[in-house]
Amino acid sequence: MIVAELKPFEEIKEMLGDYQKVLVLGCGTCVSVCLSGGERQAELLASAIRMARKIEGKDVTVGEKTIMRQCDPEFIDEIKDEASNYDVVLSMACGAGVQGVSQNLGKIQVLPAMNTKFIGLAEGEGTWTEACAACGDCVLGVTGGICPLATCPKGILNGPCGGTKDGKCEVSPELPCAWVRIYERTKDLGKLKEVKKTIGAKDWSRKRRPGRYSVKEKETVKS
């Protein structure tokens, strides 16, 4: 799941400048799940904008709305009419959502309220850690299901490096060394031999930007 966090309020306030009619748009999927950009947070942000403006003695109309996903045009269509009443949409989605809304709403300025952080894994109540670097060439099959790219600060494919100490990373004493974890896990699985092999250079051509994935195109190539 994509994890994002709210930008500092000062930055949001500055972005919004003197816009009079602001639609705060929550997203009902990833950012709801990571407790940062769903309906509840949209309500708090709207409240903050109203307060800040009033304190400055400036008028503002703040609308609040949350749609299922901001990365799908069909969901964005639901708010087309309503959005036309506003000067600006403040999107609380990940970067993809912000662009989805921007491209589908026509001539309305869309601003990002969030900083998109990573693809993460839940660690229980309210905490996520990065787990996938979206490299396009997955190695989890030989690393015991632990990604060295996303969980090792250096992202090295053959570790550990000399910076590991008592199972922790030199970057932070709280951070477990990704390669020690990989070693322990593959040992438990009886697959230590696999991980002792050198992993060759990754095929970074698969990480061409902009990334693109189309089921239709794949099928055309096959036939």
Add this chain to the structure above:
Amino acid sequence: MTTVNIPPCQAACPIHTDVRGYVSAIGKGDAEGALRIIRQVNPLPSVCGRICTRLCEKACRRAQVDKSISIRALKRFAADRAKGEKHVEKPLNSYEEKVAVIGSGPAGLTATHDLALLGYKVTLFEAQKVLGGLLSEGIPDYRLPKKMVKKDIDDILSLGIQAKTGMSLGRDFTLEGLLKEYQAVFLAVGSQKSLIPACAGSNLPGVMAGVDFLKQVSKGKPFHPGKSVIVIGGGHTAIDAARTCVRLGCPEVTIVYRRTLDEMPAGREEVEEAEEEGIKLIYLAAPVEFSGNGKVKSVKFIRMKLGEPDKSGRRRPVPVEGSEFEMKADTVILAIGYAADAEALAKNGLEIGKKGTIVVKDARGTTHIKGVFAAGDVVSGPLSVIEAMASGRKAAYAIHRYLRNISDEETEESVELRSLDDRISGLISPAERQKMPVCNVEERVRNFDEVELGYSREQAIREALRCLNCGVGASIEENCASCLNCVRICPYGIPVPGKETVEIDISQCQACGICATECPASAIKLNIETKAESRAELEKVIDAAREEAPEMLVIGFYCRYGSPLGAPFEEDEVYWIPKLCTGRVTGSLLLYTFELGADGVIVHMCGDDGECRFRDGSRRIGRHVREAQKVLRDTGMGADRLNIVHVQEDYPGFREKLGTLNINPLRRGKKVKI
């Protein structure tokens, strides 16, 4: 057909009173609101608040934790305390048709009330001189004061009812004659006949029926039962007769019942109170012979043992051979039950069944004579007051449909909430059931004053707050993102990941509200103290506060369970709002308070985690406060405007910091518009 979830108390009540609704109102100290809810379905609140057989309490799920809610006592509290406002509803329609109701017991009174509210002109006929049937004559004053019966009846009569007392069907008028004047007739003449055991000597002078005895005493006829009285039976009438004898000065009163205390139809408290008053109880014995010379002198009993269960589910008593014993008695009162006695009505053309009841064609009380309906004891045999009321209501609506020629209404299908799982009941903290204050024994045996004195306001609120609010917990809306936050934070572990969304078993939910306040998608709806209600209440309090124009306006939230009797402490500028757990105060509600113009907000912390009614609610509020403080800091309002206070001593520190921030910049003058 629609399906509704109803709590067990409401499902068990024959007239489906919104028990949870009125108990909740009493929890807020609102007796008026409670009585309004009760009166929506119950025209006899003062009566039922005293003598209802309370099927609701038997169904109450709190009993799985400790003891059921004392629902009847709370009803009485509402009926006794609500004043200043008339709670009797007014008819919405007015029809030309006239309806005659024969019999003014609970069935007749309820039908009269309902028919009048539906818009009919009702005349109520009663054979006795006073209205109320057995309510007025068969229940002693110490349990149900006559003035309370009168109070309820007067409210019913205020709907414009014409009451004709001393008018007996068959003696003073006929059914045929009535049908010329009235378009419909409802027969609710009750049970008239006392059952007498089939044993020798039961017709001896000194042997009398319990109901007849109570009627005589109730009419004020002087009666001296002698030195020793034996009462035979185990129902309310038996206990009532025995306790009445004590009050008449009889020194030796013994109740003999053929089963044991567990099978006794009388209430456990009644039995305890009777024992306190010196009444002896002998279980597992039945009379075989009454003997005496011209007047009863003694009773021969035989010992019983319990055999297989009978139709009522109670174990059938079986005589133990050769176990006879004898007891002396100056008076014997038989209270083994009574039955309908409608034989006399046969000549009116009604079909009479074997047990002396009127035979009806359907559950709504339609008889074989067009326009004539019957219900209550005279149809079913002896019923409890509340059951008789329910049958009266059914008949009233059947009469309405008959007169208006409308077909049966579509009914709602209700689903009763299932029992609490053992895991859940084990997580609910016990709270002692409030004891009903009673008049002390030495004093009460000397007169007919009411024994139960009714709850104090404090007791009523504490008792009402024991209610588990069954069925008004959280429900998942379709915009659930399945983030599983609720699954992770529910202190009872009730939400579970489902196929499409998270699922919450409403029958187990404790309505703490924690999941809803923390749901990032606002996809959990609370069915008690909803978001809209919370906002509306806040607006009301702030509006009222503005009228007083305090220099500084501080809103305080506190937990109703932590401070049941009202605000935790008083400070001039603090306007308090009670919540069902402060964990329900969301960050957005805190911010809204400032948007409405409050200068400061405090949240009273009810206690440490262990003391929170909902295990975890008090910990949650800390997060909500920090969340709102961040916004206050970010916007330049100042985070010090908001804080948690544990005790009054924390307040001056908060007030001092608030003083440095001055008034809320969103507040322009006295009145603030957003």
